[in-house]
Amino acid sequence: CPTSAAFVHTTCRSANDMDDAQLLQQYVETGSPDAFGQLTNRHINFVYGAALRIVRDRHVAEEVTQAVFIVLARKAATLRHEAVLSSWLLSTTRYAALGQMKINARRKRHERRAAEMAKTVWTEEAERNWPQYEGDMDAALASLRETDRKAVLLRIFACRDEGLRI
Secondary structure (H helix, E strand, O other): OOOOOOOOOOOOOOOOOOOHHHHHHHHHHHOOHHHHHHHHHHHHHHHHHHHHHHHOOHHHHHHHHHHHHHHHHHHHHHOOOOOOHHHHHHHHHHHHHHHHHHHHHHHHHHHHHHHHHHOOOOOHHHHHHHHHHHHHHHHHHHHOOHHHHHHHHHHHHHHHHOOOOO
């Protein structure tokens, strides 16, 4: 069977190789790393290519590919005998890729919010008006329970250490 650098799903096998169902069955019954390795080698380019088409990022596609084979290892015993493995892998890749895209979008959204919150703007007007609030701040701190006061003061000092003004 010729090899290719392109990410193509191939079905070339030597006469001694078992089919996917037999390899999966061997993995389920014996935990054979060789059987699972052969399944992985047989389908990894297919899974990676499908993931890459969905997420359009090589690093994320690699993560998705790894996740798909972890799911296969965990759920191998629950796959129906008549299931076509490449079809199951494609569906699982799609779910994993879409899930990873949601996670990445959520993370980016949180990072943007955190960056916006970190941009506390201390304007000249706020600087001029600060003295009139200092007394109120001291009174408010004094009215807090000791544990709450310590928490607020720790936050104030942490912000100052980071160069932020609150």
